[in-house]
Amino acid sequence: MTGFHVIKLQPRLVVSGADAAIDFYGRALGATLTERYTxxxxxxxHAEIAVxxxxxxxxxxxxxDPAPRDxxxxxxxxxxxxxxDAAAAAFDAAGGTVIYPVSDWPHGERGGRxxxxxxxxxxxxxxxxxMSPEEIQRVTDEMFSRDD
Structure with a gap:
């Protein structure tokens, strides 16, 4: 037993030109945009499309995060x-490597890579x-206005 339950598994694509990719997947796969934070x-x-x-x-x-072509x-x-925390401990025990340690994120998640x-x-x-999408966008704006 791992001590945690998986709720969602999702691929995350890193691209050069996310809006163009969203448009492409819409035309190519009929994907629809469901979330978008900038x-x-x-x-x-972060954006999510339904396919x-x-x-x-x-x-x-x-x-x-560089794009694959870069x-x-x-x-x-x-x-x-x-x-x-249990998932991170299991990943570590199985031989995984920490890239970013688990911490609380301002957009209502706790996580690591x-x-x-x-x-x-x-x-x-x-x-x-x-958190509502508006709250997530607000904290994203605050977070990136300090960094950019």
Whole structure:
């Protein structure tokens, strides 16, 4: 037993030109935009598209994530769980490597990023505060206006 339950597994695509990618997947796959959060300068830090019954996250490259054509990883797997600390401990015990340690994030999640022994990156997250899309965008604006 792992001590946590997986709630959602989602691929996260890092691209150069998230809005163009969202448009492309809409035209190519019939995807519809369901969430989109940006920096004050308009860079997409998180967007979600619905492709049939599935959800895919997309973000602009940057913040330590280069796009694949610029040498980055092609997909980051995002795993939402009931207990992120237990999931992180299990990932570590199984031989994973910490990229970003688990911490509380201002947009209502607790999470961290890990690498598996095969070179794939995994974001492990847990919701810790129920926030509206407007609240998430507000804290994203605040966070990135300090960094940019």
């Amino acid at each position: 920096t004050p300068q308009g860079k997409v830090v 049939g019954d599935f959800t895919v996250a997309i973000k602009d490259e940057g913040d330590g 040498g980055g990883v092609p997909v980051i797997m995002s795993l939402r769980v009931t207990d992120v 890990f690498a598996d022994p095969f070179g794939h990156q995994w974001m492990l997250t847990q919701v810790i505060a129920d």
